[in-house]
Amino acid sequence: MCPPCSSYEPQPAYQPIPTTTASYQDYAGVNPPMVQTSGSLEQSHARNSYTPSQAINNHPDLFNCDNPSVMAQYLQYTPLRPSRILGIQPSTTGEEMLYPESPSRGQYFSNPGQGQATGLGIQCNDQLAGPMDPNPVMAAAGTAGNVASPSLTRQASYGDMPAQYDMLHTYGQPSSLLTGGQEVSEMQARSDFGVVYNPNQRTPSARRGPFKDHEKREKTAHTRRIGSCIRCRMQRIRCNLDPENEDGPCLTCRTVATNRIWRLSCLRWKITDVRLFKPGQVKGLEWTNRWKDSVVDDIGSWAGSETRVIRVTEGYTGHFIELRVRQFHPQKGDSLERSWFSNGQKKSVPIPPWAIVDMESAKGAFDDYIKKGLVACCKRLLGARERLLWRTYAVGMKLMGDTSTDDKEKELLNNTLDLWMSVRLTTKSFEIVGTETLGMSHTLIDDPANPLYGRIPLPPVMGAQIDSVLIHQIQPVLRRKTLEDLQKMTQEKKQKTWLTTYVVTFILLHNIALITRHDAEYARKHGMKARFAREDKVKEYNLGANTLLAYFHYCNKGVYPFSDECRDQDLQTLAALDDWAISFVRDTRRYVAEHKRQWEEMWKRDDYENEYYYVSQLFESNWQPRIMA
Numbered sequence: 001m002c003p004p005c006s007s008y009e010p011q012p013a014y015q016p017i018p019t020t021t022a023s024y025q026d027y028a029g030v031n032p033p034m035v036q037t038s039g040s041l042e043q044s045h046a047r048n049s050y051t052p053s054q055a056i057n058n059h060p061d062l063f064n065c066d067n068p069s070v071m072a073q074y075l076q077y078t079p080l081r082p083s084r085i086l087g088i089q090p091s092t093t094g095e096e097m098l099y100p101e102s103p104s105r106g107q108y109f110s111n112p113g114q115g116q117a118t119g120l121g122i123q124c125n126d127q128l129a130g131p132m133d134p135n136p137v138m139a140a141a142g143t144a145g146n147v148a149s150p151s152l153t154r155q156a157s158y159g160d161m162p163a164q165y166d167m168l169h170t171y172g173q174p175s176s177l178l179t180g181g182q183e184v185s186e187m188q189a190r191s192d193f194g195v196v197y198n199p200n201q202r203t204p205s206a207r208r209g210p211f212k213d214h215e216k217r218e219k220t221a222h223t224r225r226i227g228s229c230i231r232c233r234m235q236r237i238r239c240n241l242d243p244e245n246e247d248g249p250c251l252t253c254r255t256v257a258t259n260r261i262w263r264l265s266c267l268r269w270k271i272t273d274v275r276l277f278k279p280g281q282v283k284g285l286e287w288t289n290r291w292k293d294s295v296v297d298d299i300g301s302w303a304g305s306e307t308r309v310i311r312v313t314e315g316y317t318g319h320f321i322e323l324r325v326r327q328f329h330p331q332k333g334d335s336l337e338r339s340w341f342s343n344g345q346k347k348s349v350p351i352p353p354w355a356i357v358d359m360e361s362a363k364g365a366f367d368d369y370i371k372k373g374l375v376a377c378c379k380r381l382l383g384a385r386e387r388l389l390w391r392t393y394a395v396g397m398k399l400m401g402d403t404s405t406d407d408k409e410k411e412l413l414n415n416t417l418d419l420w421m422s423v424r425l426t427t428k429s430f431e432i433v434g435t436e437t438l439g440m441s442h443t444l445i446d447d448p449a450n451p452l453y454g455r456i457p458l459p460p461v462m463g464a465q466i467d468s469v470l471i472h473q474i475q476p477v478l479r480r481k482t483l484e485d486l487q488k489m490t491q492e493k494k495q496k497t498w499l500t501t502y503v504v505t506f507i508l509l510h511n512i513a514l515i516t517r518h519d520a521e522y523a524r525k526h527g528m529k530a531r532f533a534r535e536d537k538v539k540e541y542n543l544g545a546n547t548l549l550a551y552f553h554y555c556n557k558g559v560y561p562f563s564d565e566c567r568d569q570d571l572q573t574l575a576a577l578d579d580w581a582i583s584f585v586r587d588t589r590r591y592v593a594e595h596k597r598q599w600e601e602m603w604k605r606d607d608y609e610n611e612y613y614y615v616s617q618l619f620e621s622n623w624q625p626r627i628m629a
Contacts, residue, residue, distance in 0.1 A: 227268040229253060230554055234491060239268075264554050265624065271487040271551060274544030275537065276511060277423045277475045278519070280467065282533045285526060287460035289333030291468060299355045299461075303327040307357055311434040312458060312466075314425055316380045317373030320433055321365045325354045325462065335460035341527035342449040349445055354438050354459045356466075363469050370421045370474070377421055388591045389510065389611070393417075395584055396503040409500040412485040416504045419478035420511050426470050427518040430463065432456035482508075490551050498555075498575030502618070505552050509614035512545045517609040538608070542628040545614045553623045562589045562619040592619040 228239035229250050240251040249266035281287060304327055311320040330336060330353045339348035356362050375397070382390040399405050400413040429452055432438065437456045445452050458466070486504055489497050516538055523533040532538045559574045560566055562585065571577065571585065599616040603626065607613055617623060 227270060229266045229268050230264065230550055231266065233270075234493070234551075234554060264550060267547075267550055267625070269543075269547040269550060271490065271547060272480075272483045274483055274508070274547050275540040276419065276479050276482075276508060276515075276544065277471060278426060278515060278534065279537060280471055281464070282522065282526075286333075287335045287464040290331070290461075291464070298357075298359070299326075299328045301329040301331065303329050303353070308354075308436055308438070310432050310436045310438065312430045313433055314428045314430050316424060316428070317369075317376040319369065319373050319376070321369050323362055323365065323462075324357045325438070326357045328353050328355050328461075330461075338445070338452070338457045338460065340447070340450050340525050342447050344527070346527065347447060347450075349457075351457060351459045352439055353461065355461050359465065359469065362465070363473055366422075366425070366466075366469055366474065370418055370425075374417055374421045377424055381424070388588065388615075391584065391587065392503060392506050395499075395581075396507060399500060399503065405500075406496070408485065408489070409497060412482065412489065412504055413500060415478050415482045415485070416507050419475065419482055420507055422470055422474050422478060423511055423515060426467060426475075427515060430458045430466060432458060490555060493555060495574070495576040499577060499581055501555070502552070505548050506615055506618060508548055509545055509618070510611060512541045513609070513611045513614050516541055516613075517611065520609045539628050542608065542626075546625040546627065549614070549617050549623060550625065552618060560619075560621050561585055562592050563621060564589065564593065588619075592616075 229252075232239035232250065232252055237252060242248055242251055242254075253266040307324050307326045309322055309324050311322055313320040334353065336353060337348045337350050339346060341347070378390070378393050382393060396413050396417060400410050400417070405413075431452060432440070433456070438459070440456050442454055442456060445455065445457065447453060482504070486501065486508075490501055516532070519532045519534055519538050523530055526533070556574060559570050561571050561574060566589075568582070571582070575581075577585065595612075595616070599612065602610055602613060602616070606626075606628075608628065617626070
């Protein structure tokens with residue numbers, strides 16, 4: 001340092017260092033810093049109190065005062081020692097007080113196998129009932145870390161609580177010091193400072209840094225746009241596209257391609273892209289043009305103030321939904337009749353214009369109805385006649401109510417079944433039941449070919465409102481949750497979740513077959529020449545079914561759990577199953593063997609409307625996609 005920052009006056013020439021050590025000779029038993037040992041530290045910690053005791057002043061001349069009452073107010077501390085030898089140029093570095101380090105809690109552990117986990121990967125030992133003397137710990141730390149002098153580390157003051165006394169323990173006030181012993185000896189021999197690691201603690205995965213190669217960045221962005229293949233996605237590896245044929249197999253899959261074993265085709269499909277319900281009314285057969293943006297507003301143009309409460313049902317559950325309705329003034333695009341084709345001729349009946357008043361209340365009523373009517377709907381549609389279907393759905397409900405099932409699996413099963421139930425409400429016509437019929441009679445539809453023969457049909461605009469609630473408000477939320485959770489659970493590839501993913505995949509495949517059948521029936525009902533009312537959407541359903549099948553077969557890793565060749569050992573390797581679950585797999589295996597030939601004929605006919613068309617492919621060996629032409 002230079003003036004005016006320093007008061008040191010430079011000498012005209014080098015000055016000899018004083019040979020006297022008188023500044024240290026005034027303190028008995030004290031060596032200069034370069035030869036001082038930790039003996040004084042050990043003596044200082046041997047006190048029985050945490051408060052500084054009074055020291056006798058051996059140098060009364062340092063504070064000379066004739067009034068004893070004034071001097072009694074001051075503690076009699078040992079006089080301050082000189083900071084450096086006189087005559088030596090002062091250091092220009094910052095002057096700091098260096099203390100021995102306070103021992104950490106981990107340094108008290110003598111046995112890494114003992115103690116209790118704190119939840120952070122560190123274990124706590126309850127055998128220590130009092131504070132430890134920091135000197136042996138400092139000696140051990142100095143040995144392990146090759147510290148030259150304990151006096152050059154940080155010293156814990158007596159007023160500080162040692163690290164052993166934290167909020168995780170209820171130790172009493174420290175009254176004695178533990179010096180030496182086997183625990184300290186073992187700690188001195190250790191070189192890891194007593195840190196105990198939890199073997200169950202997962203190491204955080206390393207995050208990929210920014211791309212250094214611009215070309216690789218562009219390829220990755222392009223792959224994300226068009227999607228990576230199933231194999232690369234499941235193995236979390238780079239999917240290198242073929243620059244000459246991006247729609248063909250990726251270069252990564254080509255390196256493992258072989259004719260000796262069966263391998264799944266290179267398919268760029270995602271579970272979250274699967275279509276599971278119809279988008280709305282068939283083009284040209286809409287019931288109203290009021291809500292083209294799928295946002296249902298209030299009618300607005302009501303014909304009167306009178307409101308009525310009606311009961312509606314689709315006929316699956318034996319329950320009904322109450323809705324508050326009101327008559328309205330029709331506008332252009334509102335349908336005022338129910339039509340159908342019978343024996344090649346179009347028929348229709350007039351329907352009065354009634355609509356739902358409160359859409360929010362209607363949504364809440366349908367939410368409750370979906371929960372309440374699930375079991376009854378399954379029994380009505382499946383029943384004992386369909387042993388495979390009913391048994392699989394029953395397993396899903398059993399898993400959902402089992403306390404041993406993980407909460408994430410329960411949530412996935414619950415959302416899947418709710419979605420399945422909500423889609424059923426859009427694939428069958430509602431009817432009015434009860435005494436309030438809005439002025440319509442049971443003889444309104446007198447054609448036995450019509451599914452609503454002898455029943456009270458729903459007004460078309462009211463039907464459009466119900467479809468909007470189910471298709472645009474309830475089903476999208478359930479679909480997103482179901483597919484995202486299924487995608488995540490499938491990519492985790494855990495044994496304990498195999499049965500849940502199988503049941504969920506089974507239910508979704510069965511649902512796709514049912515909505516495909518509904519599309520074919522709707523086309524026949526309205527006299528369409530096409531096989532399906534929405535052929536483009538049915539192809540999307542088919543692609544979604546193949547996506548679910550592809551992921552399921554890939555996760556089975558070449559094991560066919562429902563084949564006679566599958567051993568129990570292979571089954572346990574694939575999935576962690578209880579005895580009742582193994583019994584369920586065996587029962588399914590027998591059913592598959594009984595219907596194998598029948599299903600093969602169904603596949604050849606491309607019988608997409610058959611409710612077994614997709615679920616039967618879960619049990620096929622060497623499965624390959626069947627894409628609808």
